[in-house]
Ligand code: SF4
Ligand code: SF4
Ligand code: SF4
């Protein structure tokens with residue numbers, strides 16, 4: 044299948060999942076907020092940002108706890124809501140006296156409806172990008188998909204983005220709607236909610252929030268005001284035209300980029316768009332479990348073969364892989380932009396300050412000179 | 420780390436000191452028995468999602 | 469500290485020009501506040517990128533492991549001690565190195581500062597003893613001594629212990645600090661409390677291993693947590709596996725750790741895993757009167773037997 048065809052299908056799929064509803068805007072009086080949450084709890088498990096010690100994380104919100112919306116962004120992205128860092132898949136017994144010994148049985152998990160409140164638009168768009176990997180025509184990842192289907196994404200527009208956010212040039216934005224079922228915006232003593240999908244509509248009904256509002260203007264003005272506050276950008280226009288092998292082969296550039304990297308997996312673990320995992324079996328007595336854990340292309344063992352050979356044995360190769368995947372291979376394969384939504388987490392959290400904005404610009408510039416050389 | 424001190428013991432025993440070995444093993448076994456089954460650093464099954 | 473940067477550049481240029489070294493390892497200015505990036509320079513031009521200020525908390529000894537070139541390396545007190553350890557452990561040869569000593573008055577704690585100001589930190593500048601912070605909520609200034617990294621605040625070896633060049637006169641060492649107040653608090657806990665303390669300490673760990681990888685001591689080709697044949701530790705987010713990783717890693721650093729703080733600084737979620745390594749550091753001091761990396765002339769305690777080694781823990 045050529046890449047154009049894949050694109051068409053991809054877009055079709057994205058569109059299907061966002062079936063047209065009459066785009067509705069609903070007002071939620073902040074006084075009704077907690078009551079609504081309680082009503083929601085009857086039908087959903089609620090998840091939202093919660094401050095622990097120092098940073099915000101997505102956590103289940105037990106009765107009586109409201110999400111804390113006073114945050115820039117969560118330390119770890121929202122990907123763990125559909126794709127936990129460690130997840131049981133199968134269980135089995137090695138006890139040969141049992142009838143079902145050596146048979147893999149799926150572990151029962153809770154796929155009842157859940158709703159995540161206050162996910163940022165960048166994280167929501169990232170879920171759509173990750174979906175490109177877990178939901179293809181040939182392979183469907185049932186665990187990811189079931190969790191995704193069970194989840195309603197209720198976003199919170201970003202009115203005060205960070206200095207490290209570069210979403211607007213990464214195919215996203217502070218009021219971006221892709222991947223969301225509802226988009227909330229803070230409007231003084233009320234929230235206004237844009238209901239984007241059927242899932243979103245059901246969610247609003249369950250909460251008892253149905254009072255329509257004329258607030259299109261709030262979204263319009265909020266959007267442009269927030270976009271104006273985004274101070275950091277990346278250039279991506281020429282990535283597509285860059286010659287893959289020439290880019291890949293520019294060792295000097297990659298040495299400059301990768302020198303400081305310590306190959307921790309921080310950037311990939313905190314990233315909402317990184318999707319790699321590793322399968323592990325753990326046996327206790329005769330009882331075994333097969334689970335999957337996030338993995339990272341930054342770890343040396345990520346690519347070790349059983350022979351002991353490691354095709355990506357150096358740090359330069361690993362760092363190059365991360366950026367080439369996000370900013371070149373993905374761009375070429377899916378034609379859905381870069382595999383980065385500009386959330387800035389890796390920029391803030393990389394312990395040695397490797398900055399994807401810089402790398403992206405370097406790669407993009409490389410594409411430009413290369414394209415010129417070809418034309419000239 | 421919170422492992423009870425009585426659980427961990429060190430001894431020098433030469434290969435010729437068989438009685439000392441028996442002695443020490445008996446004492447250690449008793450000490451650990453009084454502490455009861457270990458609850459720390461014991462992983463039954465991984466606690467994951 | 470501007471003069472430190474200038475002096476480092478001056479020395480580096482000279483070393484490169486005289487072919488004394490093939491490369492210089494130092495820091496370049498970071499792209500976000502309170503961060504500098506470890507970097508190398510091979511030409512006079514590259515050298516102009518090198519800087520030194522209070523955000524050079526990453527330990528540069530980590531970048532020397534098994535390198536074959538002749539290297540000029542900027543080293544603050546703790547870096548130099550880890551370089552000593554590296555030399556003793558054959559991870560680099562003394563002859564390969566030209567150590568550019570940097571007397572250090574401590575690195576600033578990026579998390580502490582972020583916690584002290586309103587909104588997001590946008591810019592941090594310093595003049596000698598003062599740190600000026602511009603955040604989205606306004607401007608604030610701090611005395612540098614108030615916002616030091618925890619390990620720097622109690623550091624007693626700020627001056628490089630080995631060096632070939634020095635960028636400035638040695639700074640006075642701190643003599644009135646209580647290095648182990650925090651460790652003693654934990655020693656006083658009963659096993660129950662201690663177990664709970666470490667449970668809480670590691671609860672947000674995501675097992676990225678930034679702490680391990682930022683540490684110059686952790687250079688094993690395959691770490692025991694990554695080993696698959698045999699597999700020593702489970703790889704999931706199970707709390708026992710997480711604790712096992714931290715506990716065993718700390719032991720592997722016993723008698724070698726210089727409390728440089730790179731591990732804590734590197735952690736994305738701000739875990740103070742130094743509470744484990746510091747306890748071992750304290751024990752090494754108490755039992756063997758040993759501090760890591762102070763001299764090239766004697767072997768570390770766990771690699772050496774002395775007839776008078778304490779052995780009252782053996783029954
Ligand atoms: S977070 Fe930084 S140091 Fe760690 S693997 Fe990513 S780029 Fe390398
Ligand atoms: S690559 Fe970095 S900025 Fe981009 S989505 Fe991932 S964590 Fe966010
Ligand atoms: S364990 Fe931490 S403090 Fe000790 S040497 Fe390693 S990085 Fe430095």
Ligand code: SF4
Nearest residue numbers: 673674676677679735
């Ligand atoms: S750096 Fe922090 S989160 Fe990462 S493994 Fe170490 S303690 Fe855990």
